[in-house]
Amino acid sequence: MDSVTRKLYHVCRGNRALPDALLPRNGWKIDRIDIGARTRNRGRLAGGAGGLIDIASMKFPRDMEALSDILAARDVGWVAALWPGQLEDVSIRSIVRGRCMGYITLPTTPDELGHAVGHARGMALLTEPVIHDPRTIVDGEMIGSCETMLHLFRMIRKVAICNAPVLIQGESGTGKELTALSIHRHSARRYAPFVAINCGAMPEHLVMSELFGYERGAFTGASERKAGRIEAANGGTVFLDEIADLPMKSQAGLLRFLQEQRIERLGCAQSIPVDVRIVCATHVDLKQATSERRFREDLYHRLNVLQIDEPPLRARGADIELLARHLLDKLREDSGRRIRGFSDDAVRALRAHDWPGNVRELRNRVWRAVVMFDSSTITASDLGLSHCIDARTSSLDQVRRDAERRAIERALLRHRGKVADAARELDISRVTLYRLLESYEVDIARFLRGMRTDVPLTVADAYQSRIQRRGSCDSAGDQRGVTGIFQGSCTS
Ligand SMILES: Nc1ncnc2c1ncn2[C@@H]1O[C@H](COP(=O)(O)OP(=O)(O)O)[C@@H](O)[C@H]1O
Ligand SMILES: [Mg+2]
Known part of the structure; x- marks a missing residue:
């Protein structure tokens, strides 16, 4: 194990309390960061490293701002080394509690330090990666990996090329x-x-x-x-x-x-x-x-x-979690707090909630959680969604029916109210789907009204051909682009 080289950031100022002889050696490559040097910033820190903050060598409050900036680096397992009396200082206590995986009171030994930073680095490596689906597309601020979003990204590129x-x-x-x-x-x-x-x-x-x-x-x-x-x-x-x-x-x-x-x-x-x-x-x-x-x-x-x-967000399936982690990642960088991710109950609540306010609501809930959370992971209650996971005493039949109804609604949303396509995805006949819709009293008109807008093609055609005369767009007769959510016909 010692043959593996692990990076260790040593953040200190001038008169170090942790001289080289005290630092762990085997398998660690030490990179020193002088808290006083302005050139160094968190953007340059690599993830998956251990970090030792030589708080004993620093002066507070002078060094607090620079230290907060460095500690905001993601995926670095930080350990503070300080004199026992320094924990009396409220701002130091808060930085150790909020940003570090552990702390060591001086004096110490190389073994003790090595063990602490090894453990902290291991914990940092457990931070959940934001993007695990290789299909995920990040387009500016937009992120998505579900079929509906991939379709949207394709549409954006298509419509972008004409006027x-x-x-x-x-x-x-x-x-x-x-x-x-x-x-x-x-x-x-x-x-x-x-x-x-x-x-x-x-x-x-x-x-x-x-x-x-x-x-x-x-x-x-x-x-x-x-x-x-x-x-x-x-x-x-x-x-x-x-x-x-x-x-x-x-x-x-x-x-x-x-x-x-x-x-x-x-x-x-x-x-x-x-x-x-x-x-x-x-x-x-x-x-x-x-x-x-x-x-x-x-x-x-x-x-x-x-x-x-x-x-709508509720039609984006696993993208809800993906977006939540993406937003958390952005917000935690600003907050500078150590947050490991979402607890299991938070993930269940994210899946169960209907998201009437869509991505904006998700962003606000994650933001609120980043400010309010008490433990190291964000819970359903931090998101204000504990009601979504309340243990209800439901019969198995009720649970099945709820799941079935939800699956049907989401399939309809994904296929923009097209019953035939939704039935195909659910692997049932159209007749069965209609029967289920009736039994669950699903308001199909809501989907049809909300999700499909029929472009009066005659007018669109007339306009297209006008544009074509100007040489910007493709033939009006070529309706290749006229599908579900996108109506138009542009080519490169
Ligand atoms: N796919 C996405 N990925 C990341 N953030 C998103 C995405 N869609 C929306 N947001 C965020 O959600 C919020 C609302 O987006 P906005 O474009 O203003 O919505 P609308 O104009 O439909 O009301 C913004 O903070 C935006 O950055
Ligand atoms: Mg808007």
């Missing part, structure tokens, strides 16, 4: 904005601006001036000329979030812009050509909004050329 408007639909917190950003980053426009506008957050009277800009004197208070957000994105992408909240008057202005690719600043009769791609998102059913006359139908058809549905 037609994209409509992203999905529940709140599913990652619509990240998807829009990813489309921009995969497109030829990536070096130009990505300008995000939340149509719901702007007061109605400001929307037009924000979008299109104004000339000096256009209205009271317009003391100088200002370019609008669309103009500011020239060459790039404009992301219109919560498009359903766009006031009617601005809908007319946006429609004009989409038809002419020109804008008119308020108070200026002259129009200016602007080259931007429009990507918009909504969590409401835009089609229904048109039938209720809350959204212009002509604008809806203009925007709904390429469509992406963002899958």
Whole structure:
């Protein structure tokens, strides 16, 4: 075992309390970190190493900040070496308790040190890896490995290569904005601006001036000329979030812009050509909004050329855990606390919860847990999800029925309400699936309404062929891309 070389970081300052003679030798390669040197930071520390913090050699509070920074390194098993009296200091106690696998009070021996850091390094190696599925894709901030997410990543790349408007639909917190950003980053426009506008957050009277800009004197208070957000994105992408909240008057202005690719600043009769791609998102059913006359139908058809549905978190299967670990990893780096991962009951709760707030809710729960947790692993109660694992006295039959119902609902979600596909996945006939849906009173209309939006192809076709005339997109007759969640037909 001693023939294996293990890395040992020795963090100290000047007058070391742990001279070389005290450090463990056999099998350890020692890398010294001078806490006073600014060049060293946690980003350079390799995981899977042992670490000795020579607290006895440091001065507090002067060294506290630099030490916290170094100790935030993931997968290093830290052991503190200090004088007994130093544990009286509250900040030192907190750093030892929160960040170290153990501590040694001086004086000590090489054997004792070797044993402690060997144990700490072993524990650090047990930290769960975030990504174990080789299919996992990390796209900017987005991560996913389930079939639904892989499909989404493929769609992003497909739509990125043309210029037609994209409509992203999905529940709140599913990652619509990240998807829009990813489309921009995969497109030829990536070096130009990505300008995000939340149509719901702007007061109605400001929307037009924000979008299109104004000339000096256009209205009271317009003391100088200002370019609008669309103009500011020239060459790039404009992301219109919560498009359903766009006031009617601005809908007319946006429609004009989409038809002419020109804008008119308020108070200026002259129009200016602007080259931007429009990507918009909504969590409401835009089609229904048109039938209720809350959204212009002509604008809806203009925007709904390429469509992406963002899958809800509950339809992403094992990705829920993957995302939870990914978010924990990011958040624990900021918190600087030593967290080993999720307890078994936390994992069960993550699987059982329905996630109405989607990834945003998951992020908030993990964040809260990182702040609130008391032991070394995050429990269901730290996530505020203990109710999901409460031991209920259910009959075996009830447990079976619950599991069956859940499997059916998730298959329907995965296949965006398509009963035939869901039945195939579940290996039952369509008739049986319908019977089960009836017996469980599953509201299939909810899936069909929420997950499938039928693009009126005649309009989409007309628009496609217009684009084709401009040479940006593929033939309208070629409907290769028209499937489940993505409707459009772009090729490279
Ligand atoms: N696939 C994903 N991987 C990692 N983080 C994600 C993913 N999807 C969403 N998030 C995170 O969830 C939160 C909500 O995402 P956002 O794009 O604002 O959702 P929406 O626009 O649909 O409401 C953000 O903090 C975002 O970083
Ligand atoms: Mg959003």
